[in-house]
Amino acid sequence: MPPSSIDDPRGDPVARVRALNDAFRRSFAGGQVVETPGVVELAEADRIALLLAVRRFSSFDPNNDPYGEHDFGAVEVGGERFFWKIDAYDRALLGGSPNPADPAVTTRVLTIMRADEY
Numbered sequence: 591m592p593p594s595s596i597d598d599p600r601g602d603p604v605a606r607v608r609a610l611n612d613a614f615r616r617s618f619a620g621g622q623v624v625e626t627p628g629v630v631e632l633a634e635a636d637r638i639a640l641l642l643a644v645r646r647f648s649s650f651d652p653n654n655d656p657y658g659e660h661d662f663g664a665v666e667v668g669g670e671r672f673f674w675k676i677d678a679y680d681r682a683l684l685g686g687s688p689n690p691a692d693p694a695v696t697t698r699v700l701t702i703m704r705a706d707e708y
Contacts, residue, residue: 604658606691611660611676614698616645621676621698628704629672640667644674644702659690664705671705 614621618641629637643665650660661676678690679697687696 603689603691607678608658608660610691610693610696611698615647615660615674615676615700618645618700620693621700624699624701626701626703626707628707629702632668636668640665640672640702643667643672644700647674672702673705673708674700674702676700 610620625637629640632640644663647663647665649663654662654664662674664671664673666672677699678687679685679699680687681695681697683697683699690696
């Protein structure tokens with residue numbers, strides 16, 4: 591019996607995007623990470639804590655993940671609220687990816703920002 595789309599994300603484009611987004615967010619490998627000025631200006635210990643909080647984020651629910659792609663989250667570090675967002679661009683970073691489920695045509699960009707920079 592073939593694996594279900596839950597077990598094998600290759601069969602479901604949303605599951606594939608979710609798996610690619612999770613892998614990128616957890617490792618910061620396979621795309622670009624952008625930090626806004628409010629993040630860059632943090633004390634080193636707070637910035638490291640923020641990056642770890644983004645990597646470890648797992649509190650997805652229908653309110654913050656309505657499409658099931660695991661492309662957005664909010665975390666608190668040092669009493670401040672931060673957002674992170676993954677966008678899927680074409681390889682040249684000129685527009686949206688033609689197929690976010692295909693890493694061969696997609697560059698993922700993870701932006702981390704203070705909530706007041708949104």
